[in-house]
Amino acid sequence: MSASSTSGVARRRRRSDRSPTIHDVAKAAGVSKSAVSLAIRNQKGVSEATREHILAVAQELGYRSNVWARSLVQGRTGLVGVLLQDLGNSYHRDVTAGVEDAAAEHDLRLVIGHGRRDQKRLQAELDSLLALGVEGVVIISAWVPPAYLDQVARRVPLVVVGRLPQHVPGLDSVANQDEIGARAAVEHLVELGHTRIAHLTGSTGPAAMQRRRAFRQMMRSLWPEVEPQVEGPDQLQAAIKYLVFQVRQEVAAPTAVFTQNDRIAAELVGACIDAGVRLPEQLSIVGYDNSSVCRMLRPQLTSVDQPRVKMGHMALNMLFERLGGRTEDKHLTVAPSLVVRGSTTSPALQHT
Amino acid sequence: MSASSTSGVARRRRRSDRSPTIHDVAKAAGVSKSAVSLAIRNQKGVSEATREHILAVAQELGYRSNVWARSLVQGRTGLVGVLLQDLGNSYHRDVTAGVEDAAAEHDLRLVIGHGRRDQKRLQAELDSLLALGVEGVVIISAWVPPAYLDQVARRVPLVVVGRLPQHVPGLDSVANQDEIGARAAVEHLVELGHTRIAHLTGSTGPAAMQRRRAFRQMMRSLWPEVEPQVEGPDQLQAAIKYLVFQVRQEVAAPTAVFTQNDRIAAELVGACIDAGVRLPEQLSIVGYDNSSVCRMLRPQLTSVDQPRVKMGHMALNMLFERLGGRTEDKHLTVAPSLVVRGSTTSPALQHT
DNA sequence: GAAGTGTCATGGAACGTTCCAGAGCTGTTA
């Protein structure tokens, strides 16, 4: 008995510094646990006076309802997982903010998992979110194998923000229309008078491919006899070097470059400045994402903007519809828009 | 008929899709729930044959242990909260990565909450982490009222990464030694030959104050007769404009600026370029944080680097020590180091 | 053959919460 009571005491000791439970509040307030439960959930069945008293006591004890116990009995957690690839990324931040705001409207809370640009980790993180009992998952530009997506989508509603590498039944998606973004970029350059426009890409992901394809199509329809110049995605550094070399040679060199994203555009800008290429006089550059670096660079970067917060909003709302019982798949798109800044100008200025 | 029954079945499947419980597995395998519990946790007390049989059945049913129920009875969740102010921030990303790696070593999982630079939200997020039952919290540069920190620290171990605005008993912290960083920056500039060095700051937060104070002290000890020039933190844009104006006038203008962080440095760089100030010839600039923008800018930014991942590591390890029973407070510091890039040069070059 | 020692397996008691049926009131109506 004494031996077993020792461990019992150890356990109990641990319990004494545990968070206060509904029982503690009930005891301190002199009411039943049921009354406390009703009071803190703002349900009726308890008088206003009692409610205030209970809330005051709860506040004083620092009581916080235990989500696990609640979800255990209710059978739902009120948790939504957000899986993102890179924490330090303003695109992900903004989409997440949108998801979060929409979630708050439906009394859902966010749990964030991040894959750190590592596929294994991404999957592990997704597993972990499911183990936490999220009721749905929003995946932000995170490339997870389709087979795995399918498996997850069978268990909980799943919404992907961004392009899907391939069609996966049973899940929703919201993406910006990369074709429109790419076309807007090229149109802008064409209107300025550019004819020799190159594309610089650093990835073979679905979004990148879409942009590249749209670029090619657009260029071919404008100048059918010329093969559109696409650099990358392999050996990005070499591709950048080559572009800069071309521009310095000034022989049939591109006068403008549409890049796959702002990060790559920033690298190109840096390489140009290092090589003494005058921007935007000698080369116009258009980015994609309208991220915070656009305004840090000089010249400031013209870029394609996606309605990021709105996309997050839409993603969560679709997820909510699924929770409500929708079974058919839904794939939404939003139109990106071009934000013109100083990195693009007319090629007429190039030989002045 | 067949169409409607399909959807009906699909729906029903989804509802009764409620994950199988340990009871279901026990029933299907013809053993007690206790046996299943032992088997899936790989504990002894069950024969190898039975275990294999149970695991096979569990696998077939797609059984996944319910984390909530487990943590409810075990009294621990294995969860650690990370509270950060801004998702799209590489400093936070790196610290979080460090925390995460260290957590994995101790079989702890991360739950990320983010305050989106809003104090109310920050507190709500912290509340929510506690409600989830995290066993400890790491707060990354998130300014939460000390009274609130104190309240939280009474309930769970709390580690702050970054400077504390004031001493709060019962919690740990890990911070970079801002004095050392500031001094390294100024020393570097002095060694290059600068004498008129200004400081540009945009915040009154504890880290910013520390850097500012160290800057003042260092400058006073070097040139006691001159009042150190500090611009900001109010009206940052005006402060930047004024600095640029001074440099263009070239009358007793600062030849170098040490900024509170990279973001502010980037703005200064942009303003200089816009105004035609040649960098680094006319003005040397040192940032703080060694963030990813340093290498995007031209000239590339000399900056003070903090061992971010290591700080995250240390933070979680301290938290783990607390969980193990340590009661005395611990405040660690790490030494930052200067990363020299192209934004700093000798003032001798300035009038060439 | 009794006692002791393992191993394997079991059912009941927690854990902190919500839900539910119902108890005790007070007031209203027939």
Place this chain on the structure above:
DNA sequence: TAACAGCTCTGGAACGTTCCATGACACTTC
């Protein structure tokens, strides 16, 4: 005054899991 209705409030039964005491054997040892 009986019947009823409407509030408050309550204790017990879930929820899915782990922990614990104990039972049922099969061996060994005295």
